[in-house]
Amino acid sequence: MNKNYHQAKFFQSASGINSLPPELGFEVAFAGRSNSGKSSSLNKVCQQRSLARTSKTPGRTQLINFFSLPEGRYLVDLPGYGYAKVPEKVKHKWQRFIESYLDTRWTLQGVILVMDIRHPMKDYDRMMLRWAADRQLSVHVLLNKSDKLKRGMTSRALLAVKKELKQYSMPVSVQTFSALKGEGLQELWRVLDNWLYAE
């Protein structure tokens, strides 16, 4: 068990690019479509049930929530994108925010891009990957909810996504994960350790 993540505490919420905390230390952001399990994955990483709010209702996380870790490190829970029932205007606001956050946030070490393993690589995911590629920002794809698929289907999905990711020029990796069962947690901790705590 990794003690750093266990010590995560709520730090600050921001409603847009102008209310972000100062760029100090290092951070990793959890991004992905609405309902993919960003908040659940962040909670699993920190071994805390209700650090980030999760919900059956998509679009729950509307603010950018910062959680502090030891030594000036942060995990960031981003609002989900792609939820159909959100008005166009709000969708555009999110899109603009996420694009400029990825483009300008120099304390950002990498993005954990969470996808539902049953519906990976949708348009919004590809858009995120393109933005990350533009800045050569590292991405680690979590194919979440692996508990919902049989083993054979899980490895098929992993292979297909791996193949598609080859076209991107930034450092990008992928793993299967279950925020519910904890499958893949060690692998995810290793990625976060590399981004946040490597010398």
Ligand SMILES: Nc1nc2c(ncn2[C@@H]2O[C@H](COP(=O)(O)OP(=O)(O)OP(=O)(O)O)[C@@H](O)[C@H]2O)c(=O)[nH]1
């Ligand atoms: N079976 C299963 N369900 C999961 C898993 N991860 C998340 N869920 C469920 O999926 C739903 C959405 O999870 P959240 O963590 O709130 O998703 P989110 O991506 O933060 O959603 P937004 O904040 O709305 O964008 C909840 O009902 C979770 O319990 C998983 O690994 N397995």
Ligand SMILES: [Mg+2]
């Ligand atoms: Mg959320």
